[in-house]
Amino acid sequence: QVQLRESGPGLVKPSETLSLTCTVSGVSMISYYWTWIRQPPGKGLEWIGFVSYTGSTRYNPSLKSRVTISADTSKNQFSLNLWPVTAADTAVYYCARSYGISSTSGRGYFDYWGQGSLVAVSS
Amino acid sequence: DIQMTQSPSSLSASVGDRVTITCQASQDITDYLSWYQQKPGKAPNLLIYDASNLERGVPSRFSGSGSGTDFSFTISSLQPEDFATYYCQQYDDLPLTFGGGTKVEIK
Numbered sequence: 001q002v003q004l005r006e007s008g009p010g011l012v013k014p015s016e017t018l019s020l021t022c023t024v025s026g027v028s029m030i031s032y033y034w035t036w037i038r039q040p041p042g043k044g045l046e047w048i049g050f051v052s053y054t055g056s057t058r059y060n061p062s063l064k065s066r067v068t069i070s071a072d073t074s075k076n077q078f079s080l081n082l083w084p085v086t087a088a089d090t091a092v093y094y095c096a097r098s099y100g101i102s103s104t105s106g107r108g109y110f111d112y113w114g115q116g117s118l119v120a121v122s123s
Numbered sequence: 124d125i126q127m128t129q130s131p132s133s134l135s136a137s138v139g140d141r142v143t144i145t146c147q148a149s150q151d152i153t154d155y156l157s158w159y160q161q162k163p164g165k166a167p168n169l170l171i172y173d174a175s176n177l178e179r180g181v182p183s184r185f186s187g188s189g190s191g192t193d194f195s196f197t198i199s200s201l202q203p204e205d206f207a208t209y210y211c212q213q214y215d216d217l218p219l220t221f222g223g224g225t226k227v228e229i230k
Contacts, residue, residue: 045167045210047219060218061124094166101155107214109157111178113166 002026004095006117013123017083022095022114024076029053033098033106034078036069038091039116046091050098050106051078058106085121092116125149125213129222135230142198144225146211151191155215158187158196161224162207170209171196201227 008020022034036048049059051069059067063082071078082089094116100108126149136142146156154174159167169178171187174194184199198205206229211222 044224045212045221047221058217062218096166099172101214107155107217107219109169109172109212109214110159110167111169111172113168116166 002097002112004097004112004114006093006095006114008117008119010118010120012085012089012119012121014086014121015084017081018085018089018093018119018121019082020080020093020095020117020119022078022080024078024097027097029071029073029076029078031103033100033108034069034071035096035098035106035110036080037094037096037110038089039094040088040091048080048082048093052106087121090119090121092118124218125152125216125220127211127213127220127222129211129225131225132223133226133228135228136201137230138201138203140201140230142201142205142227144196144209144211146189146194146196146222148192148194148213148215152213152215154190155213156187156189156194157212157214158185159210159212160205160207161210167210198227 003025030053033050035050051057051071068081095114096110097112098108099111128147156174158171161167175187208224208226
């Protein structure tokens with residue numbers, strides 16, 4: 001079955017880089033878009049951005065200048081980098097698969113999710 | 124950005140009750156709307172996509188309707204395992220956006 005699992009540090013210092021990796025199993029990354037979503041403690045969901053299996057990306061304008069998402073289809077992984085971070089970036093970060101409205105669009109709903117990775121930004 | 128306004132933000136209901144949540148988009152999103160259930164400490168779980176299509180394996184007591192800007196999500200007979208927070212999400216345009224959530228609590 002399809003599974004996604006986030007991995008990375010649980011604590012990042014202010015002004016440093018938040019780096020997370022999502023490992024996908026049970027499905028090839030080809031023909032899908034792969035997304036990062038975050039949820040601050042006690043708050044709602046925020047879409048961060050996605051990467052296609054070809055490496056094309058789109059980001060939320062609210063984070064665009066700080067975020068990079070990349071994919072390594074040979075390892076069935078995709079990654080998130082966010083720099084520089086502040087306390088406002090403290091959140092649970094989820095990776096998810098986007099089931100797009102078409103095979104060439106990352107606009108879609110999220111049918112598979114990782115379990116989430118809590119990242120705290122603190123000195 | 125397309126704003127998604129969900130209401131109510133919370134509700135109290137009893138087992139067996141019919142529960143309806145609404146989601147309004149700030150512009151026409153046709154039927155590009157999904158609904159998710161999230162339990163504490165867990166990732167959201169897809170229930171409905173394309174406004175009214177039930178995801179595989181999701182019980183039929185869950186349903187969705189609407190198009191354009193106004194949508195609703197209904198649980199026909201609330202079960203103990205349905206107490207959770209529910210979110211709508213639009214995928215008509217980027218950035219993809221979510222509603223603020225509706226927490227369904229036990230009365």
